[in-house]
Amino acid sequence: MKEFRYIDGAAILKLNEEACVGCGNCVTVCPHRIFALHDKKAGIVDYDACMECGACANNCPVAAIYVNPDDGCGCAAYIINSWISKVTGKRVNMFNN
Ligand code: SF4
Ligand code: SF4
Secondary structure, rough: OOOOOOOOOOOOOOOOOOOOOOOOOHHHHHHOEEOOOOOOOOEEEEEEHOOOHHHHHOOOOOOOOOOOOOOOHHHHHHHHHHHHHHOOOOOOOOOOO
């Protein structure tokens, strides 16, 4: 999925490197390989490829990652929600609980 990029500088991804415990979950789950581990700490290596899917934040055991499609450009959220709404005929937002 590396070829899918969105708007440069628009993602709202934030990483608290001090809180990171180096589990590697964000590296594993991110479909765009945004993160890399160095010295048991995650770092952002390709910020502008983030599509704000939320998988990293949902799988971080110490809440060191913040990303919320409703606060940013929400490119992926908009596309997915629009598709689901079109198929089901109902307005949905799969990123809201
Ligand atoms: S929100 Fe999705 S695309 Fe962005 S860094 Fe997290 S897992 Fe990767
Ligand atoms: S999921 Fe959280 S704790 Fe684990 S490596 Fe990534 S930022 Fe660090």
